Amino acid sequence: MGRTDGRKVDALREISFTRDFTTMADGSILVEFGNTRVLCTASVDDDVPRWMRGTGTGWVTAEYSMLPGSSPERIRRETKGPKGRTQEIQRLIGRSLRAVCDMEKLGERQVTVDCDVLQADGGTRVASICGGFLALHDALSRLQARKQINEQPILEACAAVSVGIINGEARLDLPYEEDSKADTDMNVVMTESGEFIEIQGTAENFSFSKDELSTLLVLAEKGINEIITLQKELLKTPPQKR
DSSP states (O other): OOOTTOOOTTOOOOEEEEETSSSSSSEEEEEEETTEEEEEEEEEESOOOGGGTTSSOOEEEEEEEEOGGGSSSOOOOOTTOOOHHHHHHHHHHHHHHHTTBOHHHHOSOEEEEEEEEEEOSSOHHHHHHHHHHHHHHHHHHHHHHTTSSSSOOBOSOEEEEEEEEETTEEEESOOHHHHTTOSEEEEEEEETTSOEEEEEEEESSSOOOHHHHHHHHHHHHHHHHHHHHHHHHHHTSOOOOO
């Protein structure tokens, strides 16, 4: 059975990155994975958490939220603090971005990457990582342009993608329709140099074999390399000075 959107099993959805979608934060990217849309902003604070003061190093953290109108049924705002799923996702985003950032070059400042889901159709966390990386890169590029830091702290690109097994078939970049009925679904985060940052995989109905795991990882790597190519295309042009 083919995919309802007509894609091949190893094809990504249409992906785009819109730079400076908003203009207040030093880094702002609207990322679109098919019908999934996430606004990623990076804000710089010239301070670090109390436990890091005096260390000479900085910190990168992330927050994630799904806005009320991002799904067919209204999502309640988390006014009493982030719930378990939200905490898990924002920690994943933060870990992924810190893995490719030199905290000593950042100095004693904190960058918060906010990922707000405007519309959810599967893959919101991986889209957040891909857009969040670009927002972070732009924010740090602007710090460097203003001579607030000497070097770009970003070491290399990182990206993420979802993969899964549906009806015995491995597929890349799952929309909600596929993700909701997957026998196995997995989120993979990798660096530009081909190393893994995180692998989150779950068997929903049936367990999966080592061979199936290998197939999914190869599929994810292919997709991630294509996403990084898109990221690097945007980064060929520096962000406008502010």
